[in-house]
Amino acid sequence: MRKFEYLRPEDRARAVDLAANPDVKLLGGGTNLIDLMKIGVETPEFLVDTTRLGLDEIESRADGGLRIGASVRNTDVASDDRVRERFPVLSAAVLAGASGQLRNMATVGGNLLQRTRCAYFQDVTKACNKRKPGSGCPAQTGANRELAILGGSEHCIATHPSDMAVALRALDASVLIETEKGAETIPLADFYRLPGERPDIETNLPYGSLIVAIDIPAPRNGARSSYVKVRDRASFGFALASVAGVLRVADGRVAEVALALGGVAPLPWRARVAEAQLMGAPAEPDRFRAAIDAELEAAQPRPENAFKVTLARRIVVRVLNELAGATREGEAS
Amino acid sequence: MTGTARAGPTTGTPAAIGARLVRIEGPDKVRGAAPYAYEYPVDGVTYCCAVGSTVTRGRVRSTSADAIRQVPGVLEVLWHANAPRLATADGSELAVLQSDRVAYRRQIVAAVVAESFEIATEAARMLEIEYDDEPFAVELRADDPDLYRPDKVNPNFATDTETGDVDGALRSATYGVDHTYRTPAYHNNPMEPHASIAVWHGDELTVFDSNQGASPVRARLAELFGVPPGSVRVVAEHVGGGFGAKGTPRPVVVLTAMAARVVGRPVKMAATREQMFAFVGYRTPTIQRVRLGADADGRIVGISHEVVEQTSTIDEFAEQTAVATRMMYAGANRRTTHRLRRLDVPTPAWMRAPGECPGMYALESAVDELAIASGLDPVELRLRNDPQTDPETGAPFTSRNLAACLRDGSRLFGWTQRHAEPRVQRDGRWLVGTGLAASTYPARARASKATARARRDGGFDVELCAADIGTGARTALTQIAADALGVAPAVVRLRLGDTNFSEAPLAGGSMGTSSWGWAVTRACEGLRARLAEADGSVPVDGLAVEVDTKEEIERREQRPAHAFGAQFAEVRVDEGTGEIRVARLLGVFAVGRIVNPMTARSQLIGGMTMGVSMALLEASLLDREYGDYLNHDLAQYEIATCADVPRVEAHWIDERDDFVNPLGAKGVGEIGIVGTAAAIANATYNATGVRVRDLPIRLEKLIG
Numbered sequence A: 001m002r003k004f005e006y007l008r009p010e011d012r013a014r015a016v017d018l019a020a021n022p023d024v025k026l027l028g029g030g031t032n033l034i035d036l037m038k039i040g041v042e043t044p045e046f047l048v049d050t051t052r053l054g055l056d057e058i059e060s061r062a063d064g065g066l067r068i069g070a071s072v073r074n075t076d077v078a079s080d081d082r083v084r085e086r087f088p089v090l091s092a093a094v095l096a097g098a099s100g101q102l103r104n105m106a107t108v109g110g111n112l113l114q115r116t117r118c119a120y121f122q123d124v125t126k127a128c129n130k131r132k133p134g135s136g137c138p139a140q141t142g143a144n145r146e147l148a149i150l151g152g153s154e155h156c157i158a159t160h161p162s163d164m165a166v167a168l169r170a171l172d173a174s175v176l177i178e179t180e181k182g183a184e185t186i187p188l189a190d191f192y193r194l195p196g197e198r199p200d201i202e203t204n205l206p207y208g209s210l211i212v213a214i215d216i217p218a219p220r221n222g223a224r225s226s227y228v229k230v231r232d233r234a235s236f237g238f239a240l241a242s243v244a245g246v247l248r249v250a251d252g253r254v255a256e257v258a259l260a261l262g263g264v265a266p267l268p269w270r271a272r273v274a275e276a277q278l279m280g281a282p283a284e285p286d287r288f289r290a291a292i293d294a295e296l297e298a299a300q301p302r303p304e305n306a307f308k309v310t311l312a313r314r315i316v317v318r319v320l321n322e323l324a325g326a327t328r329e330g331e332a333s
Numbered sequence B: 001m002t003g004t005a006r007a008g009p010t011t012g013t014p015a016a017i018g019a020r021l022v023r024i025e026g027p028d029k030v031r032g033a034a035p036y037a038y039e040y041p042v043d044g045v046t047y048c049c050a051v052g053s054t055v056t057r058g059r060v061r062s063t064s065a066d067a068i069r070q071v072p073g074v075l076e077v078l079w080h081a082n083a084p085r086l087a088t089a090d091g092s093e094l095a096v097l098q099s100d101r102v103a104y105r106r107q108i109v110a111a112v113v114a115e116s117f118e119i120a121t122e123a124a125r126m127l128e129i130e131y132d133d134e135p136f137a138v139e140l141r142a143d144d145p146d147l148y149r150p151d152k153v154n155p156n157f158a159t160d161t162e163t164g165d166v167d168g169a170l171r172s173a174t175y176g177v178d179h180t181y182r183t184p185a186y187h188n189n190p191m192e193p194h195a196s197i198a199v200w201h202g203d204e205l206t207v208f209d210s211n212q213g214a215s216p217v218r219a220r221l222a223e224l225f226g227v228p229p230g231s232v233r234v235v236a237e238h239v240g241g242g243f244g245a246k247g248t249p250r251p252v253v254v255l256t257a258m259a260a261r262v263v264g265r266p267v268k269m270a271a272t273r274e275q276m277f278a279f280v281g282y283r284t285p286t287i288q289r290v291r292l293g294a295d296a297d298g299r300i301v302g303i304s305h306e307v308v309e310q311t312s313t314i315d316e317f318a319e320q321t322a323v324a325t326r327m328m329y330a331g332a333n334r335r336t337t338h339r340l341r342r343l344d345v346p347t348p349a350w351m352r353a354p355g356e357c358p359g360m361y362a363l364e365s366a367v368d369e370l371a372i373a374s375g376l377d378p379v380e381l382r383l384r385n386d387p388q389t390d391p392e393t394g395a396p397f398t399s400r401n402l403a404a405c406l407r408d409g410s411r412l413f414g415w416t417q418r419h420a421e422p423r424v425q426r427d428g429r430w431l432v433g434t435g436l437a438a439s440t441y442p443a444r445a446r447a448s449k450a451t452a453r454a455r456r457d458g459g460f461d462v463e464l465c466a467a468d469i470g471t472g473a474r475t476a477l478t479q480i481a482a483d484a485l486g487v488a489p490a491v492v493r494l495r496l497g498d499t500n501f502s503e504a505p506l507a508g509g510s511m512g513t514s515s516w517g518w519a520v521t522r523a524c525e526g527l528r529a530r531l532a533e534a535d536g537s538v539p540v541d542g543l544a545v546e547v548d549t550k551e552e553i554e555r556r557e558q559r560p561a562h563a564f565g566a567q568f569a570e571v572r573v574d575e576g577t578g579e580i581r582v583a584r585l586l587g588v589f590a591v592g593r594i595v596n597p598m599t600a601r602s603q604l605i606g607g608m609t610m611g612v613s614m615a616l617l618e619a620s621l622l623d624r625e626y627g628d629y630l631n632h633d634l635a636q637y638e639i640a641t642c643a644d645v646p647r648v649e650a651h652w653i654d655e656r657d658d659f660v661n662p663l664g665a666k667g668v669g670e671i672g673i674v675g676t677a678a679a680i681a682n683a684t685y686n687a688t689g690v691r692v693r694d695l696p697i698r699l700e701k702l703i704g
């Protein structure tokens, strides 16, 4: 029988100590890890529960931002008054994911590190470079409807499935971690890696990292934000494409903008090209379209997912239009 | 004790049939007190885990069974080289481990029996298997040169039919449509997987099993293990859904019984969700060419429905996809054909409304296209072509109330407010459209036995080996028995799901209530007569009457008997993203007498909801490289959630068809899924102007 040991440390130092072991997997709500253990994709010898480490608080930061503990449940993130008031895009993104039951279990740390839903990754009888480096990527020519159009490589086109991370990426969040060597803050911008030749290495986390919290800087003054997600069914489905948008318009021009795309890339994709084109430009639909088109020039769609280019373009334009409209209305009133 | 107790009809008992009686076993289920197959406590039970092939076609050369047998806790490793031979190794999916041939990927090629579930699972994972693998073919194509014509289609219909000059009629028709519709493979996936516990005492076998019919499971096990049927007892008291997947025995029960015999201890096994997509059956994908021609008045002059579908190299399963087209609409010139391809795939099997469900998707889509071509309202077109006698045989229907369903549905739905022109109705960025389709399903009955017994305490036991797979059969049969006995349902104890009771057919073909209810009625009538003769006195060990409806059913005049329905859908399509949501679904059905409005409604809206999944979400994705189905869990194989079915309404017309059975009921289990997908596809066309002819209708098909 394949045995594993379940450990439930009560303090962080002990957890960090335990984490420095290649046979350890940290356990959040277990909604992804346990499933992957059942199907043989993950085979840890030790499960170290991170939910009794006192990492379950949401605190206001001096700058008006928030610090959200790694084991705060997704439901509690979405329903927190401060989150809803300051970062509605985050609340909306979390609520757009999974189901009520799953969100009640899922933690912030686990959500960030959930694995791809690529069907080949989840089937140990098939090749997958992410699961078994060098074995191949049948998705390149196989079932790739759900997979990446941006940032993929010939070795892997898996998408990162999180909705929450997309919002956090648009909000310039950072991840606080601890290892044996001490504490560290990693901007979400540097947290995930593109697959390149090593799709098995998904993040830049140092060895033995415990995620402790996420920091979200103060909301940008007067900026509006929202989240749009497209999926096949009305709930309980992963994003075919999603966008988290933050926008402030001043004097009819884009004064601040952040756009992150979900469901289209191996990581929450910050649309830097589009943002650069938009800064200072008139807040008009034509400009929105041109900006996202420029971003999507880099897209490398596969036969089954070419529609995602159209989808991403349309939802970005929709979000920007809505946010610009809301800003205008806000100014008028 | 001396003397006699008195039993008999109480006066003034309100009719139980038609009452909203709540599900009898509901409280037990809610409290977790209703045992399902896997949950029976059995001393010394061991666990079996099946190992699936990782090649798609070939032979098993060797395994590391000898090494695995040494793993602590492992009792046995079975594969074709050491598995006991079954008495009838008849080249079906049930010939588990009987040969070295691999006919499809994930077919059972070995099994581990161990002291615990965990040991069995891990040992199964460790087992190494060497194969000789061969090139395979798994993809269904209409131009495949290896298509063949089966001798019949399920269960016993002519493969092809042809009347008149079809090609001539289609050529000279004023209006015509000629399109090909495609449906993918679907896996039934009841909530409870196939599960069994097998216990042998010498040559006596007891099996706790999740199935749609314990009597047929017993018969098959007796054959396979070479023991008399009387030596096999199958118990299936509560079953967590089947949708056809448990209609006939599947490999799980055979493997469990085989393993128990080999290790000499009880064995239990439940299919994993992944295995639910492997070896327990599924609905075949179909490719259907439908041609319709109509004259200037919209009267159909030619109908042609040509079906291509698959079966396996193990067994022939020929889904009766075009059979409903034979009786649905009038028209002098008619053709239906079925062609199969034997692929290196698992054998398809029964799934809710086999034949009618995929077939009526194609036919009812084509009828909608004909309505558009001829400029007729789709309700009117159907009314003009609604035959009063069977168009193939000329025989009168026992009852045919399609027109009433169409008219009532049209009124309840507000059909006449629609815009026939597509892309006209909007609500913000949503395009709104409406569509309809007709439904039909045969009304049949099988012979059944049943026993009714009066007890001395004034209560009644009614016993037969019927199956309640979550439908409410136990409750409906209690109502039927109560009325036949003339007593209140509360004094009737209905017992089913056990071969110790009178032999009964399976829950399938929407025949459960008709078949079992018929026998229950006769048994209760018989008992009532006996009680009357005995002046109500009941002997110490009760008074029992057992009946068999075989003769009565065989004697009956044969006439075409079908249930009908009309389903109306309103869909909303986001013009930008192509997201499709079914805002409203309304069905009106002519299904004979309703025994219990609550459980009947659940069946109808359940079928309709499954139809929403079929229209928009469900598809088993063929992995062309590996040859199996790629999405094999319920996160990847999407079905409708509650949010996808905000408003599903089922209505029925007042119908009682005394020709079909003494109850006048036609069965409600399957008709709900028939036509739904077409109604939604037709509504999607009305909303968007895009006609999608391959399911599911996914957003990329609308935004291109």
Ligand SMILES: Cc1cc2nc3c(=O)[nH]c(=O)nc-3n(C[C@H](O)[C@H](O)[C@H](O)COP(=O)(O)OP(=O)(O)OC[C@H]3O[C@@H](n4cnc5c(N)ncnc54)[C@H](O)[C@@H]3O)c2cc1C
Residues within 6 Å of the ligand: A025, A026, A027, A028, A029, A030, A031, A032, A033, A034, A050, A070, A071, A074, A096, A097, A098, A099, A102, A105, A106, A107, A108, A109, A110, A111, A112, A113, A114, A115, A161, A162, A163, A164, A209, A210, A211, A212, A236, A237, A238, A239, B634, B635
């Ligand atoms: C059917 C289904 C549908 C879903 N739909 C969506 C959806 O639409 N959108 C969406 O965003 N998500 C969806 N999810 C995924 C869900 O959001 C994730 O499963 C969940 O967020 C994971 O959180 P968890 O705490 O349960 O993580 P776990 O399963 O416990 O862990 C996941 C990973 O994180 C690591 N980890 C956990 N905590 C820490 C820590 N403190 N430090 C370091 N590493 C840690 C674990 O080692 C593991 O590798 C869905 C899941 C399912 C099953």
